[in-house]
Amino acid sequence: MVTLAALAALGLATFLASRLAPGRRELLAVAVLAFPLVLKLPGTLRHEATEVRQNRHVDSSTAEIAAPFLRSGIRSPLRLEEVRFLIAVRRVVPADAEIGFVANPGQRWVRWAAWGLAPRLVVQGADKRWVMLRDQPGDRLGRTVVKVGRFRLVQT
Amino acid sequence: MTVDVLGLLAGLVGLLPLGAGILLVTGVWRAFRGVLRLGVAMFTGMAGATVLLPPLIYAGLAPSVPLVLLAGLLVLAAGVYLERRRRREREESGVGLELVPALFIALPLAVLAVRAVLKPDGAFDAFANWGLKAKLLYFSGGGLIDHHIFDPTFATDSLAPPVERVYPIGLPSLEAYFIHTMGGPDFRVLHLMFVAFLAGFALTAVALLRPYVGPWALAAGTSVVLWMPAARDQALSQNADVPMACLWVAAVILFGLWLARDQGRWLALGAVFTAAAFATKREGAIYTAILMGLALVAVLLASRRDQLRPLILAGGFVAVTAVPWRIFIAVHGLTGHDISVSPARISEHRGELPMIVRELARLLADPLFLGVVPLAVATALLLVLFGHDRPLAVGFLLLVGAVLLTLVVVYVNSRPDTRYLLRTTAKRTLMTPALLSAAILPLLLTRLFRVPVRQ
Numbered sequence: 001m002v003t004l005a006a007l008a009a010l011g012l013a014t015f016l017a018s019r020l021a022p023g024r025r026e027l028l029a030v031a032v033l034a035f036p037l038v039l040k041l042p043g044t045l046r047h048e049a050t051e052v053r054q055n056r057h058v059d060s061s062t063a064e065i066a067a068p069f070l071r072s073g074i075r076s077p078l079r080l081e082e083v084r085f086l087i088a089v090r091r092v093v094p095a096d097a098e099i100g101f102v103a104n105p106g107q108r109w110v111r112w113a114a115w116g117l118a119p120r121l122v123v124q125g126a127d128k129r130w131v132m133l134r135d136q137p138g139d140r141l142g143r144t145v146v147k148v149g150r151f152r153l154v155q156t
Numbered sequence: 157m158t159v160d161v162l163g164l165l166a167g168l169v170g171l172l173p174l175g176a177g178i179l180l181v182t183g184v185w186r187a188f189r190g191v192l193r194l195g196v197a198m199f200t201g202m203a204g205a206t207v208l209l210p211p212l213i214y215a216g217l218a219p220s221v222p223l224v225l226l227a228g229l230l231v232l233a234a235g236v237y238l239e240r241r242r243r244r245e246r247e248e249s250g251v252g253l254e255l256v257p258a259l260f261i262a263l264p265l266a267v268l269a270v271r272a273v274l275k276p277d278g279a280f281d282a283f284a285n286w287g288l289k290a291k292l293l294y295f296s297g298g299g300l301i302d303h304h305i306f307d308p309t310f311a312t313d314s315l316a317p318p319v320e321r322v323y324p325i326g327l328p329s330l331e332a333y334f335i336h337t338m339g340g341p342d343f344r345v346l347h348l349m350f351v352a353f354l355a356g357f358a359l360t361a362v363a364l365l366r367p368y369v370g371p372w373a374l375a376a377g378t379s380v381v382l383w384m385p386a387a388r389d390q391a392l393s394q395n396a397d398v399p400m401a402c403l404w405v406a407a408v409i410l411f412g413l414w415l416a417r418d419q420g421r422w423l424a425l426g427a428v429f430t431a432a433a434f435a436t437k438r439e440g441a442i443y444t445a446i447l448m449g450l451a452l453v454a455v456l457l458a459s460r461r462d463q464l465r466p467l468i469l470a471g472g473f474v475a476v477t478a479v480p481w482r483i484f485i486a487v488h489g490l491t492g493h494d495i496s497v498s499p500a501r502i503s504e505h506r507g508e509l510p511m512i513v514r515e516l517a518r519l520l521a522d523p524l525f526l527g528v529v530p531l532a533v534a535t536a537l538l539l540v541l542f543g544h545d546r547p548l549a550v551g552f553l554l555l556v557g558a559v560l561l562t563l564v565v566v567y568v569n570s571r572p573d574t575r576y577l578l579r580t581t582a583k584r585t586l587m588t589p590a591l592l593s594a595a596i597l598p599l600l601l602t603r604l605f606r607v608p609v610r611q
Contacts, residue, residue: 003527010534017605025608026370029601033376036526037383043523044385048271055274095295101315111284114316118288119295122315 081149100128167337173228175201180235183421189250199356203432209329264382272347282394290331326435357402377598532593
């Protein structure tokens, strides 16, 4: 619709161009450029205002690992658990440490966790000094240092 | 957050010596004045840092603030020396920023900046690739690099290493520099760096096109670029597509100015922007080849053999800047996960060609792009038809056609499911033809309607 309207405006402006004084032809160029913009601008502003309203409530302390899931419109308890857990892990585990985790590396959450925890190295397996667990008891591995919902950090 | 925003703005100021130095070295400094000169210098500084930092990182130097400032001051000193030695036949008045374009640039950027600092980082590639590399570079220290990003343990042992180690590191190194100026990784405020790319691009387009386009048409054209929903959304996705598109389209305009005015300084600055686009994404290499190839054809068709040597020198400069990256991926035996061009794959996927073309065409007509590509192509075709400025129109059509053809070839050679790759990436890979069309459209319309341009 916007594209068709813009092309129609171009056709009309081309027809009118030779009938206008040269000094006024810049207005035709402005009209062709502004037409699709004017049609789409209200929707753009509405979309951006909604996004700003949703994101305004994101806690600034999570800025480094702020995730899209934190937006109020799609906030879920599980996602908040993940964020709170990562923040806690970052407080406890030194920056140069390796953290063991048993997970499928293709998972989006693992990628996000590796980014949020970097420069700590998240590695496959449970044979490290620090181990992250999900839906698993950690007693047999060592002392649970952090527990948030279904996640726990164990110090072996 | 306020401290981080101030840190990022300080980082932009810190790039001014490098940008101003490049403008002085290339001889473009006096072509602009006032705010416009500062804006172009900032954007040139961003381009310069994107070219300069990766080889220094490969040499073991972290992308720290002192390094960028020192490099900037060295280039600035060289530029001042060269500028003093140049003899000028007449003083250049320089293009300045008029009030109308200034307002039309400031408003959409201000709205976007508010959205930017609140937006959490959400795009997969942004955190799994670009952001992760930037963090590793930042945490590698402020002096000699601790080789986190190149460390084989991080590449092989990590459960989630950066997804595309084969990509050039121009963008992550620039992000790491800004994280240094902010004092820590705040990926929400870092969105402002991408807003700065759009701002620098808009100011540079105004500076370069103003002698050929009236202020009102230029203001409308700039508004199309800055209010384009796809450009705004993709800039805040923290992916490399918008920065690469901004850098490459700036290079295209500079190459065009060189061909039109026959002044080597535009080609020299264009080579810097081309090298920066090359250092940002792998597509940058193909787009560089397209730009250089078309410039060569234009020079040969115009029988301007005196322009061959500067063009070869510019191509040589761009190629040399890419050597450290090519050595790095050769030494580490890296290959791309998503795209690998081969005749066998093209033959195997050729049945998907109609679907790829249909999907790209559908997206180009999407209101998110404001219809700029079809509009610019139609304008260029009318120019060819009426014979008003055929070289400009044909040059644009060849460029945009070559870029779209490149995208079709890329998608035909995708390793993952083509529909999946198209669905997840096409909106951002189309940023290059979209920004190219939006930037050139005011000039095409000015020529089509034969608008007289007052300075």
